[in-house]
Amino acid sequence: MANYYAIENKLVLKIVYYGPALSGKTTNLMQLHTLLMPQRKGELMVLETRDDRTLFFDMLPIGLRSEKGLDLRLKLYTVPGQVQHDSTRKAVLSRADGVIFIADSQLSQQDNNAIAFDNLASNLQKVGLDIENLPLVVQFNKRDLPSAVDETILQTRWATTPWAPITLASALKGHGVVKSFQQLLSRLYPAVDSEFSLAANHAIGFQTFVDRLSAVNEASDE
Amino acid sequence: MSNLEDDFKLDALLSQQQQTRLLELLGTLGGASVELADNAEEASNQLEFNLDTLGWLRTELPAIQSEAAARLFELILFYAGKYRLAANLHHDVTEASYIELQQKHAALLASEARYKTLSEQLQQQVEKQVKVIEQTQHQLYESARLRAVGQLAAGVAHEINTPIGFIGSNLRVADDYLDEIEASLSDNVDPALLLDDFRALLGESKSGVKRIASIVADLRTFANIDQADFATCDLNALLMTTCHLLQAEHNHTLPIELRLGELPKLAGYPAKLSQAFYNILDNAAKALNEGGRIQVESRLHDGALEVYIEDNGCGMSEDILLRVFEPFFTTRSVGAGSGLGLSVTRDILVAHQGEVRLYSRLGQGTRVTLRFQTG
Numbered sequence: 076m077a078n079y080y081a082i083e084n085k086l087v088l089k090i091v092y093y094g095p096a097l098s099g100k101t102t103n104l105m106q107l108h109t110l111l112m113p114q115r116k117g118e119l120m121v122l123e124t125r126d127d128r129t130l131f132f133d134m135l136p137i138g139l140r141s142e143k144g145l146d147l148r149l150k151l152y153t154v155p156g157q158v159q160h161d162s163t164r165k166a167v168l169s170r171a172d173g174v175i176f177i178a179d180s181q182l183s184q185q186d187n188n189a190i191a192f193d194n195l196a197s198n199l200q201k202v203g204l205d206i207e208n209l210p211l212v213v214q215f216n217k218r219d220l221p222s223a224v225d226e227t228i229l230q231t232r233w234a235t236t237p238w239a240p241i242t243l244a245s246a247l248k249g250h251g252v253v254k255s256f257q258q259l260l261s262r263l264y265p266a267v268d269s270e271f272s273l274a275a276n277h278a279i280g281f282q283t284f285v286d287r288l289s290a291v292n293e294a295s296d297e
Numbered sequence: 298m299s300n301l302e303d304d305f306k307l308d309a310l311l312s313q314q315q316q317t318r319l320l321e322l323l324g325t326l327g328g329a330s331v332e333l334a335d336n337a338e339e340a341s342n343q344l345e346f347n348l349d350t351l352g353w354l355r356t357e358l359p360a361i362q363s364e365a366a367a368r369l370f371e372l373i374l375f376y377a378g379k380y381r382l383a384a385n386l387h388h389d390v391t392e393a394s395y396i397e398l399q400q401k402h403a404a405l406l407a408s409e410a411r412y413k414t415l416s417e418q419l420q421q422q423v424e425k426q427v428k429v430i431e432q433t434q435h436q437l438y439e440s441a442r443l444r445a446v447g448q449l450a451a452g453v454a455h456e457i458n459t460p461i462g463f464i465g466s467n468l469r470v471a472d473d474y475l476d477e478i479e480a481s482l483s484d485n486v487d488p489a490l491l492l493d494d495f496r497a498l499l500g501e502s503k504s505g506v507k508r509i510a511s512i513v514a515d516l517r518t519f520a521n522i523d524q525a526d527f528a529t530c531d532l533n534a535l536l537m538t539t540c541h542l543l544q545a546e547h548n549h550t551l552p553i554e555l556r557l558g559e560l561p562k563l564a565g566y567p568a569k570l571s572q573a574f575y576n577i578l579d580n581a582a583k584a585l586n587e588g589g590r591i592q593v594e595s596r597l598h599d600g601a602l603e604v605y606i607e608d609n610g611c612g613m614s615e616d617i618l619l620r621v622f623e624p625f626f627t628t629r630s631v632g633a634g635s636g637l638g639l640s641v642t643r644d645i646l647v648a649h650q651g652e653v654r655l656y657s658r659l660g661q662g663t664r665v666t667l668r669f670q671t672g
């Protein structure tokens with residue numbers, strides 16, 4: 076549900092980080108804020124409660140300006156993962172252009188992952204989005220923990236879904252965060268391009284889109 | 298619907314007064330005037346919020362201070378924006394929750410209506426079922442009544458047998474007498490003695506025939522052979538008939554005392570009323586111990602016809618008393634009682650705008666009052 080403002084030649088896309096409580100959505104966003112060097116990057120807005128749990132959402136705006144003058148913006152949001160904030164999750168999820176689902180790799184959290192994914196599916200349906208057609212990336216975070224489920228098992232489990240392959244990350248260490256984001260960008264581009272003719276009208280090709288929005292600091296180890 | 302994604306203009310983040318105040322404060326801090334401008338100019342710094350340019354800050358300050366003023370302004374905008382976004386989201390969520398609540402409420406109302414209809418249908422079904430059960434009950438009672446009539450018939454047969462026996466024997470003797478009379482007419486025997494005895498025989502036979510006739514009449518009344526329909530009833534006559542039949546069943550051993558007062562006639566179903574009396578008298582007879590007695594009394598009291606049937610038999614305990622009118626409730630062994638006697642009696646009384654009252658004490662006896670309103 077991207078918004079295009081003709082007068083300003085501005086296109087705003089919405090990416091939502093979804094997932095169970097404490098799976099590392101905010102950490103992903105903080106790492107992106109640190110690691111990414113896109114053409115334009117705004118302040119990371121974090122709205123949290125006293126105990127560092129997301130209450131409303133976090134938001135990071137990034138953007139690029141094409142040679143032909145298109146002001147392309149990506150607003151990256153996180154939702155609150157705790158069960159009781161479902162209404163807030165639904166409100167943040169509405170009109171999303173892409174979703175990154177942050178799952179917890181720990182064996183003990185697999186049920187919570189499934190519950191949260193079902194919740195994502197049902198909320199997408201409630202806000203009128205089709206999970207089959209929505210650009211969606213599944214990231215298994217916390218790979219650094221000893222109880223993390225084996226990668227082969229996870230890949231096999233997700234192999235038959237439209238979202239394979241899944242990406243792996245250790246958001247706290249900054250690993251895999253940008254890669255997941257890039258995967259989302261590459262799944263997002265065709266949908267945006269077909270609606271707004273990015274390549275034809277604005278001279279933004281696939282590679283430009285992905286590279287310029289996910290450019291990283293040279294110092295980073297991604 | 299959502300305004301979560303809206304990009305804010307400067308006025309939406311800070312009111313005009315707040316902007317003026319902020320500019321004044323910045324001016325005071327820097328020591329030179331600080332103003333907002335709509336377009337980029339020389340010596341102006343861009344004010345950005347979430348990548349949107351909201352305006353420019355123009356100062357006459359040195360570049361480094363001018364820059365600091367703009368960043369401070371942006372910092373304040375950032376926190377104002379944070380609050381604004383959270384407030385908008387909260388508003389959206391509250392509104393969505395309210396709409397959802399209303400939908401749930403509507404759904405609840407609908408389901409309540411559905412359950413109401415369902416319960417009404419259920420009520421109707423229950424009523425229908427109750428009717429079926431009542432009907433079955435009456436059929437059962439009817440068959441129990443026929444069985445009782447059968448038992449009665451056996452009693453009556455026995456009763457009739459005796460007079461028939463002596464009538465038969467008398468007639469045989471009378472036949473012999475006729476032979477003797479014939480002989481005496483020629484043998485000069487005194488005919489007076491023979492004739493007296495002959496008349497006595499005939500007289501006894503006539504009384505026997507009368508007894509049979511009266512038993513048959515009682516039975517006809519009781520079995521309702523002649524009067525299926527509404528008629529004028531003499532309660533005393535019905536009571537007597539019923540007592541006779543009961544006596545016939547018990548070989549005339551029941552100590553029944555009748556004290557019947559003068560009663561006006563009552564419009565009703567004679568067979569049913571007899572049935573009601575029979576059921577209560579039968580209970581009384583079964584409750585009696587050795588040396589017990591049954592008192593039957595009728596009188597006109599307060600404009601109502603009242604029939605009392607009292608026995609000094611075994612009586613009933615309170616918990617049994619509470620249930621005696623329940624259909625199929627019986628204290629007798631299986632097959633000995635249908636459990637319908639009193640419930641049918643009450644139905645009959647209700648059909649005659651009457652009522653049944655029962656007083657009983659365990660070990661002392663039972664008193665049943667049947668009350669019929671007149672007029």
